[in-house]
Every structure is written in C-alpha cells, then in structure tokens.
Amino acid sequence: MRGNMPRLLAPVMRFQGAVKVIEAGADELYCDVKMPIKHFSLYRGAEHCLSTYDELKATVKYAHDHGVKVFITANMPFAADIIEKDWKEHILRCLEQDIDALIVGDFGVLSVIREINPGVPLLASTYFASMNHETADFLRRLGFSRVILERHLTIPEISQIVRNSQAEIEVFVHGAGCSNINVNCYLFHFKYPPLTKALEDIDGFKNPCTLGFQISDLGDKEALGEAPILDAFTFCSICHLPALVETGVAGLKIVGRGDFIAFQEGATRVYRELLDLIAQNRIEEFEARVSDLKSNFLPRPPMFANLKEVACEQGRCFYSPLFHAPYKMQLPWPAWLKYQFKFLEHKK
Amino acid sequence: MKVTVQAENLKHFKEAVKSKCFGVRYGSEFCEWKIPELESLREACGLARDAGKEFSYVTPRISETNLHRMREQLDFLDTKEGVRLVFNDLGLLSILEHFPNLVRHLGRQLVFIPARCPWEQITNLEVGFMTKRNVAKVFYQTSLNSSRTFQFYLERGVTDADLDWIPHCFQHYASLRQAGLNLSIHAHLTPVTSTRRCHTARFLGLENPENCNRPCFEKGFLLKNQTLSIDFYLLGNTVFRYSEPRANDVKRIRRLLKEFELIVTMNSVTKLEERKKVDMLIENLEAIR
Numbered sequence: 353m354r355g356n357m358p359r360l361l362a363p364v365m366r367f368q369g370a371v372k373v374i375e376a377g378a379d380e381l382y383c384d385v386k387m388p389i390k391h392f393s394l395y396r397g398a399e400h401c402l403s404t405y406d407e408l409k410a411t412v413k414y415a416h417d418h419g420v421k422v423f424i425t426a427n428m429p430f431a432a433d434i435i436e437k438d439w440k441e442h443i444l445r446c447l448e449q450d451i452d453a454l455i456v457g458d459f460g461v462l463s464v465i466r467e468i469n470p471g472v473p474l475l476a477s478t479y480f481a482s483m484n485h486e487t488a489d490f491l492r493r494l495g496f497s498r499v500i501l502e503r504h505l506t507i508p509e510i511s512q513i514v515r516n517s518q519a520e521i522e523v524f525v526h527g528a529g530c531s532n533i534n535v536n537c538y539l540f541h542f543k544y545p546p547l548t549k550a551l552e553d554i555d556g557f558k559n560p561c562t563l564g565f566q567i568s569d570l571g572d573k574e575a576l577g578e579a580p581i582l583d584a585f586t587f588c589s590i591c592h593l594p595a596l597v598e599t600g601v602a603g604l605k606i607v608g609r610g611d612f613i614a615f616q617e618g619a620t621r622v623y624r625e626l627l628d629l630i631a632q633n634r635i636e637e638f639e640a641r642v643s644d645l646k647s648n649f650l651p652r653p654p655m656f657a658n659l660k661e662v663a664c665e666q667g668r669c670f671y672s673p674l675f676h677a678p679y680k681m682q683l684p685w686p687a688w689l690k691y692q693f694k695f696l697e698h699k700k
Numbered sequence: 701m702k703v704t705v706q707a708e709n710l711k712h713f714k715e716a717v718k719s720k721c722f723g724v725r726y727g728s729e730f731c732e733w734k735i736p737e738l739e740s741l742r743e744a745c746g747l748a749r750d751a752g753k754e755f756s757y758v759t760p761r762i763s764e765t766n767l768h769r770m771r772e773q774l775d776f777l778d779t780k781e782g783v784r785l786v787f788n789d790l791g792l793l794s795i796l797e798h799f800p801n802l803v804r805h806l807g808r809q810l811v812f813i814p815a816r817c818p819w820e821q822i823t824n825l826e827v828g829f830m831t832k833r834n835v836a837k838v839f840y841q842t843s844l845n846s847s848r849t850f851q852f853y854l855e856r857g858v859t860d861a862d863l864d865w866i867p868h869c870f871q872h873y874a875s876l877r878q879a880g881l882n883l884s885i886h887a888h889l890t891p892v893t894s895t896r897r898c899h900t901a902r903f904l905g906l907e908n909p910e911n912c913n914r915p916c917f918e919k920g921f922l923l924k925n926q927t928l929s930i931d932f933y934l935l936g937n938t939v940f941r942y943s944e945p946r947a948n949d950v951k952r953i954r955r956l957l958k959e960f961e962l963i964v965t966m967n968s969v970t971k972l973e974e975r976k977k978v979d980m981l982i983e984n985l986e987a988i989r
Contacts, residue, residue: 533894568924579903
C-alpha cells in the first residue's frame, strides 16, 4: 500500500524517541551524534544529537529490526581543514554503526565522505538550497541519491522539479519551517547570552527572526512601528498533503530533532494516518480527519494550543502563498498608501 | 585595488557607468523577482561596452519558475567577450558548462562564512581562552578555505569569488588569493539572512511575487531591536549589517591581497545613488595609502 507513497521521515534525538516514532509509523529516521569536538558548533548546537555512538548503534538496530532506515545528518554547511581529522573520525564512527545513509550539505564534507567510503548512500541536504531541477540533477551526478529541496518553494514548483529531474526529491512538511533560506541564515546562534535571554522571553519560539524590530524608513527616517518583520515561520502542511503526494516526491520530512519526544511522535502519527488515508483514496475521511485534527490535535506539547491556534489562525502554513504575512501588523495608512503608489513605476 | 560598482536597476547602472570605477555589475544578487528583462540586460551590456568598463552580470538563487529566463540571458551573454557571470545557484553552475565564454564567478551566497553571524559565539564568556582561540581560527574562515571545497569549484572552472568586508577574515582571504583565486570583496553590506518569503513585500502587503512593484529599488528599512543592540538593514528579501571600510583595514587588505576587486553597491542603504557620490567614495578609497 505504501509502495508509491512518499516515505515519512521523522526526527530523532534520543533512543526512546526512535522507539516512539517507529511505533507511530515513520518509514525513515534522521539524527546525529554529538561530535567529540568541544565548542565546534559553528551553526547549530550539539543539543539536538544522540549522546553517544552506542546510542546510535542501539537506535539503528531497533530501527532495522522494524524495517526502518536511519540517516545521519552530516550536514554541516562548512568544512575546514583543521577540523577534518575529527570530522573524519566522526563519520567513520557513524558508519561503523551500520547507518543507511548520510545527509550532506557541503562539498568539502562530501569529498571527505567519498574518501572514507565511496559507496555510502548520500542525501543532499537543504543546505545546498536546491530550488530547481538543474541543481537536483547536478547533485545527483555528484552521487546523491536523493535531494532535499529548500523550504521556500510552492507545490507547482516542487511538482515541476520532480517531473524534470532524475533525482529522488524530498520536501519538508511539518515543524520549524525557517523564515529564511537555511544555509544563508546566520541569525541563529546559541552562544550569545543577551540573545539567549531575549529568546527565552518569547514563548514557544527560539529563533531571532521571531523577535520584534523597530522599523524605520531609511529615506525619510519615518518610524513605522514595531513588528516581527523577519518572521515568516511556517509550521504545518496537513491540508496540502494530497497535493504534495500528487507531485511524486519521494520523502516527506518532519523537522524537530530538538523538540520533545511527544512532538516527534505526535507529528509522525498524524502524518502517517493521513498518508495512509490518501494511499487508500479515502479522501472524504482524510478531509474530516484534517478538520478534526485542527481542533483536537495539540502539535507542540506541552503547550495547550491546538493546531488551528498554532498554525491555521496565524497562517503558518508551509505551502501558503510566498508573500503571506504570518504576523499581524497594520502599516499606518498614510505609509501604506505611499508604498502602494510610489513604486508602481518599477512594475515593469 | 580595482573598484567595481554594482547596480540592480538601470537608473543606478547608468550612473555607475559614468563614474570613475573600473568595472560595472548589473543584476539582482539576492532576489529572483528582480532579475532584469533581457532588453534591459542588452542595454546595460551596451552601456558598459561604450564606457569601456569591465562587465559582470550578477544572478541570485533561481527557482524552477525563473530558470528559463536565465537560459535566455546566458545565451545572449555568451556571445559577448569577457563577461563575468556571478552565480549564486548550483543549478546555474551546472548550466554554465554549456556557456564556455562566460567567466565563472562564485557568488557570496555559495560561500559560507560563519563570521557573517552578527553575534560572534567566540564572545561567549563561559569559553576558555584556548578554546576561544581555536574557535576563532574556524569562525573567520570561509568555506573556500577548505582545500577540498576550493578544489571542487576549481575543477568546475571557477576562477573568481565574492566575499564580504569582514576584517577578521582578511588573513584567510589572503590564502585564497595565494592559491590563485581572484577575489571580489563587497564593501559596506554583509548579508546576514535572506528569504524567498520576502520580508519587505510581506511588510508592505504585497501579495504576489510576480506582481511585485519592487519597492526595494528605492527603499530600505532600518531594523532595531534593543536587546540585540545591532542595527540591521532590510533591503528587499535580504537583511544586511553595515560596516564602513576603515582606512587601516583598507591598507591591511591591500597589503595582504595585493590585487583584488572592491565592490560598492548602489542602493538606499549605502546612499550611493548617483555618480558624484560614487566618484567621491572611489577617490577617498584610492587616497588611502
């Protein structure tokens, strides 16, 4: 039944989480192991990783016993010669645990992996920011069997890429949908204490792009108010699942390695159930279930807010129109009027 | 040091070609909805040739929707002599194999530099001196400082690359120059983050990228957050931080690199919107010895 359906990828940070998401119906897992290099978290912290290689081994064994594949996110968007030795050792240790593939996001890292084990299956990370079929095919020629697309694409664009490319395509469906192009965003860092404090003050969010900013027009220095202007965070795409399946993508990915196990399990269970309904062509039941989930599913435990409140009412939909604004701020009307008419000349 | 002026619309470009700069760049670096029409590209190319300026065409990341437009433009550019194509998309690098006349110039969106992060993690007080020193060694490098990544692009015919004005990184830029890469360094604006869900468009209530009236050609916004204590500049879909090149840094990078291209961009953040201001900046930069 699941033959032609996209595979469902779930994030994992603990062995217990792996057990839960496999029970919930994940086809594939992705995770990482804390690297034995102190303070080299150039981009993301080590908090979202399995603690040890032994934990990875147990996770892989459990997953394989249940017919589930395990991918390691070796997707640092940056390689440097001085960390190559440690990096190689890390990859070797991961490969020893019998993992199924590596997710790679940098050509330097790719070269290291090819040297260690030319045959290991590879997935091209979203850090390659693939937004067209030429990129997907280019990565395929380099040896990637599957390409994970950048988040900021529309369903018709995804469909075209799948049609035009020889590569297997994977897309994001749920969890933290970044406001910005992942690999070009340098806002996210753990190590700046005032930032950490500011982020702690924002309930339910972790990223600097969700902060409020005082906005002024550079030309006339006019203050336009305060708004979380950089916040284009998306979260959910259950309503769009049939259209996504229709595109022919090979994988649907849930984001949230750093989230609670309850989130990882809950999201996997919901998407599994909905995908199975689509596979069985029970579209009316699918629609009824989606409507039910919006009111009754609490997607971000331990928060007591349902899907409608977390996502729908704020427009935090992965596949909403690109310029849809999730934040609620009205520009003062004179400013609005000015911007609407002043730039019409540039329309051509 | 050769100064090249970058402009993303014809109004600015016409000012740029009249200035004292060595070369001119045309095109949209970050937003595919601002890719110029072919006609406008032809005009820009002609203006540059008439003015005797070296011409580069700058391109952003490209989605499937706009890929066909790029092919059309590359067909045209490939017939011209010595045009540099600044690419920020791997798909474009792949397509460039069919356009042997174009000089392949790696754009800065494909060069990862951890130090673009506005809050340097090495300031973390919990970290000891030695660790800080070790992290700094990596933090200020670029992805091209990995010999493997460098080799990857070299094998694909890349001869030039864009970088940012981050003085702590200059020593690492020097090793790229020594390895034979031609470097173009953007003065003033360092990109901090960029999106396809355009922050400016959403703020102004524009609904459809295809009907975008391109307010960012003339307007930029200053973003302040008290806690973060850093000013950001929003120009279209990209957030920048701004740094004025200081005389000592100009001297240092000249000493380190010997030959390089300095890119100055015409827009509302740099306030370089007419020839006079560009010329004044070039004179000031050249006077630094």
